[in-house]
Amino acid sequence: MSQLTHFDAKGNARMVDITQKADTSRAAEVRGEVVMSPQTLELIEKGGMAKGDVLGVARVAGIMAAKSTPNLIPMAHPIMITGVNINFKILPPDKIEIQGIVKTDGKTGVEMEALTAVSVAALTIYDMCKAVDKAMEIQNIRLVKKSGGKSGDFVREGEKPWEE
Amino acid sequence: MSQLTHFDAKGNARMVDITQKADTSRAAEVRGEVVMSPQTLELIEKGGMAKGDVLGVARVAGIMAAKSTPNLIPMAHPIMITGVNINFKILPPDKIEIQGIVKTDGKTGVEMEALTAVSVAALTIYDMCKAVDKAMEIQNIRLVKKSGGKSGDFVREGEKPWEE
Amino acid sequence: MSQLTHFDAKGNARMVDITQKADTSRAAEVRGEVVMSPQTLELIEKGGMAKGDVLGVARVAGIMAAKSTPNLIPMAHPIMITGVNINFKILPPDKIEIQGIVKTDGKTGVEMEALTAVSVAALTIYDMCKAVDKAMEIQNIRLVKKSGGKSGDFVREGEKPWEE
Amino acid sequence: MSQLTHFDAKGNARMVDITQKADTSRAAEVRGEVVMSPQTLELIEKGGMAKGDVLGVARVAGIMAAKSTPNLIPMAHPIMITGVNINFKILPPDKIEIQGIVKTDGKTGVEMEALTAVSVAALTIYDMCKAVDKAMEIQNIRLVKKSGGKSGDFVREGEKPWEE
């Protein structure tokens, strides 16, 4: 039967006990999008070439956020991240796609770390462009793939490989 | 002419100088959604009644995240938040809508604080339900309204009032 | 001979070297109390039932604080917590008892994590009720039990089992 | 009528709106105790003279913790602390008394900052002595005095002045 494991038998929130789980290699891939006006996308694109690197700052923010996950998500276990990559794809006329991959060798998965990294990278893009475009939207943050751990691998249906 | 103000004339990222701006009352309202399977929504709904309060934990996470915004978003100014509300609407069969309202009396706006609060509340819902539903999606995080400050008020087109 | 291990031979504070210690399963149980007026206790009790869940917020605060322990306690080692439970007992007319249990699989114990979790849960109860009762007291924070590690188990004399 | 202001009319936790409150000078004094074996107290006392300054480390921890209060206490407002003092009194045969005074010029009080400072100073004393005395207790953390703000001054009954 399905259960929300973050609660005990009385319904009280808890950090689930993973003491006895073994350390295994794990990875998670998350994707999401920032949708904006074509003018804003153009400004970001030009900046990446010449001056004002929005995506460079957003990448740093996403990587650092992955490390802050247990301080943000109440029931998340602290975990020793062993690698983070954040990639961006500019999709004219109005979209930036974000990919975050997080790895660990530990007792629990890194889905939350990858979701947090992509969310904070998206928020940083918003922050750096909000002076020209307040109507930007963060869309479609979702887990695309996960490997390692007892619960087995997960691959989201209908996702295409990330090509660069 | 439109400009990304978070860069100087040479294109280097900076925290924009707001030293001379006056303190004014400001507010920002952000909304977003978590889309999930109907079974997961049902589990959350039942928990809210009897045992296992997913939304109560997500609300605390969102409020605390609003205070962490300047540690997550590189060019965001530290700001003294004076109030935060996080509300949820359960929309069967498969959606939870989140509203975050943040207030301040300061030199700069609180859009980033409200966006961060709603994003982390959404991530927390994901975290607490991921054991039963890894395919949940975070959708449609957007600024709905903003007031105060020199740049004037912003109201996103086509948004209906939040009714409870 | 007894020694304060957090100092070197010259009396300088240090983080004790535990590099060579083995990872073992460890747990610590801490208890403490918040004493208040009967009227305040009644407000909390009613809230728990219907609206305004003081103890739910305090539980989240305690669990998150366990993860912040090495940032608060100068000589505490960082440690990978593998589980946290915070429980409350309402003891009319004027007392709430708090129990915190923290687990790890690591090189050092989690007494400080459990003590910090219970202290911050108690502080949060104070915070949420201080508008009606400034005279509340935090009492009797103490280690009740500890297991694992080379120094062996500890059971505090005279403690009764926690019954729910 | 008494109310827990950290909840809205529906009983949902919130950070109370203080946008319209004026900045005023405020102070809070908190006291608490760490009770231990006479042997432990003696070790601390000797350390203060010659080598191994437990109370010096605890003082730094308490001052830093006052600044972390809004990150620990979910509904606490961020606030610009303008001064912190932590004092200790060694009370043979078995007790250390701690006094924390926190000041601000702001929209809300600093009771939580002073309570957190004293709690973390007490936890640090525990941490540095736990190798020799696991049965230490933290007792009697309470607000002794508070001034400033609309709700007026508070002086706890029966408290004697702190003499050094």
Place this chain on the structure above:
Amino acid sequence: MSQLTHFDAKGNARMVDITQKADTSRAAEVRGEVVMSPQTLELIEKGGMAKGDVLGVARVAGIMAAKSTPNLIPMAHPIMITGVNINFKILPPDKIEIQGIVKTDGKTGVEMEALTAVSVAALTIYDMCKAVDKAMEIQNIRLVKKSGGKSGDFVREGEKPWEE
């Protein structure tokens, strides 16, 4: 008479009371250097052009570190930074010079924020190049200029203007 104000009359460390000080516009400029092998400097220079932007990452790290200053420096007051700029000068054959400028409108100066920003930018350069050059040195971190506040302006003797 000269005094270390961070101690009280008994010699106990404290956060100095600034409650009664007025908010004024303040700024601080700090400079420092990272000295390395000519080969390392060349790698950084090429990266800035084409791929691998060491200085872009170091700039983000420095700006974020300015905001973390009160969490790192025990007796530093929390302060609302209103602007940060980090600039770099590549000085062949073997040196990068760093300039940090921090501003505020507050009760105390921002020297520590600027010193921390430059130090962390330097540490980040070290981190990103340490795989090829472990012998790099951080040199000459010093306050160059400070304005605002009751103690008056400070200009370090013998410093030339920063030219770009």
Place this chain on the structure above:
Amino acid sequence: MSQLTHFDAKGNARMVDITQKADTSRAAEVRGEVVMSPQTLELIEKGGMAKGDVLGVARVAGIMAAKSTPNLIPMAHPIMITGVNINFKILPPDKIEIQGIVKTDGKTGVEMEALTAVSVAALTIYDMCKAVDKAMEIQNIRLVKKSGGKSGDFVREGEKPWEE
């Protein structure tokens, strides 16, 4: 061929993947200096004896900063520090030398932790003395020794052993 490993083949910053590296015992020793006026050095020296322990506070700050390293340095991996020592040498007429030793049993080295610890200890000395001497300089922060890990040991040329 030399490479800046913190960038991928396209030049994008990343946290390097260390998932497959084995845990090994590692240590790093860093040294640095604070140069000041002879009067300031004298004040610190007297304080250490009688009242106002600048170096005691700086030691605590350095130890705590070692634990904050992954939050400050963007591409640094989180790591479980297993020991920290911070030592000071007063070198009349105008210099304090700082030594930081950090240990771990992990997948990556602790050079950055030791460099951060010494830098923050130096910044804290500046902070506590800046009321009497704004012209102090932080000099010569460098890695002196490192052991453990696949890349082998490093000993900086020309360094003498630290004698106390």
